[in-house]
Amino acid sequence: MVNLATLQASINPFCQIRSACYLPEINKEMGDKRSYPHSSTDEPPNSRLFVIGSKMLKEEDFRSAFGVFGTIEEIWVVKDRSTGENKGVTYIKFAKTSEAACALEAMNGKSIGNVNRSIKVMIAASRDQGSKRESNEEEKTLRLFVVVPKTMTDSELYDEFKTYGDIDYANILKDKETRESKGFAYVKYYKFSHAAIAFEECDKKYRPVFAEPRKSQRDLEMDRHYSAPRGHDQDNYSQNMPIAPPLGIPDFHSSGEGFTKLIVIASPVLNQDQLWKLFDIVPGLDYCHVNYEGRPRPTRAVAEVAYTSPQSAAHAREKLHGFEYPMGFRLIVRPEQDNRPNVFAGRSLDKPKPDILQIAETIAQASSLIQAAGFSPDILQAKLGLGNKSNPGTSMDLDIQCSVKLPERKPLAKIDDETVARCFIVCFPSALHNSVLKDVFSRFENLIDVYMLNNKNCGYANYSTKKSAEEAIKVLHGAEIMGIRMKVMEAQEKPDHQRKRQRIDSPF
């Protein structure tokens, strides 16, 4: 038996228990589908429990034990169809996911009614999948998949969602090469009830869903076993890492042997001349050819960069791989042929780490480039670890070519600020890249997000203050940026049916 006190004690603080005032409603007649449209489905997700217990337990036993956690929509004690015998399993449908979560966490393993045996409480599998269980069951109740503004960082996401419970990790998905946000993220909690509260209470703009579980380790091993039976695996544990480490900038210390040609992945806003100047920092540049990939507008530049000696190529790779140029884009620099001769096996790499003199030299060499490209030298210094206090953002300013004078960049909006003003943006003849948009529109404070619609030349910039949107319009409307003509005007209100419900914080 459990009493209310033990229940309360076992319920976590993030889970709001329904008080007695809800009980009369619970006690009214059940099974009325018109008032509980979801009672026979699993909506909202993970709101239906599957309870294994004694065949002696009656509906009322479940009602009195589980009713305290919230609104029960239906209790179904399964009986044998022909004999009518209680089969010892029961479905309990709650109105809310968090209610089911609290009930599960509090009641699993407890005994109820007058039966001196513990019950087992699980999330009911959806009706169509029968009784078969996911290989890694728990994950589907702990992990949310959310849409996030492109301007959001991992730690902002973490801070935003930690208000609902203890977070295992909060990872924004990023392009493997450019490291730009893809605009969605996983947030994993340690407890189902925390994930459930986040699912229900977070701002609707995040469009949360419970994430589909990743393939289990066993499944992955099976796959590997049948496809590529090579070597040992190294990382199936990343899903359990607290916060994804920034992808290392691997292998800075490659030997100066084996390759003279590099493949460079870079921002599509860079032209061949800019890339040439950058790679020409390292003596021995032979040529630099650029192609642009991505339709309808380029999403990246792919350059073939060759040096006259392997030492130069290795040096360029070492200095420039992972370098953020421009803001938001890390260069990817790798040998054209990555199946290098295995010089690593024989001897250890005794090449020293770049020392302070080398770095200083690089900076000196870079200065002319920086001048030419319109960067400020202290940003590069900061980037290479010598720098002064300024610009903690560690990213470089873009070389924005603009027909009008742009203000300095300003802080973005606080992460939970609401959009109060929107600019409608039209680019002609083609859309500007995200990183350029972000740079330009963040010159007016409190930018929330800026984006172009898919395959269109128009988009929106969202601000949390009306003043900024107005200033952006005043400055940018009619301007020409990177050769693109801009129209920036006040956005019409969304049509009614697409307006998302937003929190209303204003007292008025």
Place this chain on the structure above:
DNA sequence: CGACGGGACGC
């Protein structure tokens, strides 16, 4: 002259 985004994890 353009109007309302986006959804899956390195093998």
Place this chain on the structure above:
DNA sequence: CGACGGGACGC
């Protein structure tokens, strides 16, 4: 041990 019933034209 242990996985899917019942209801059914009304206000």
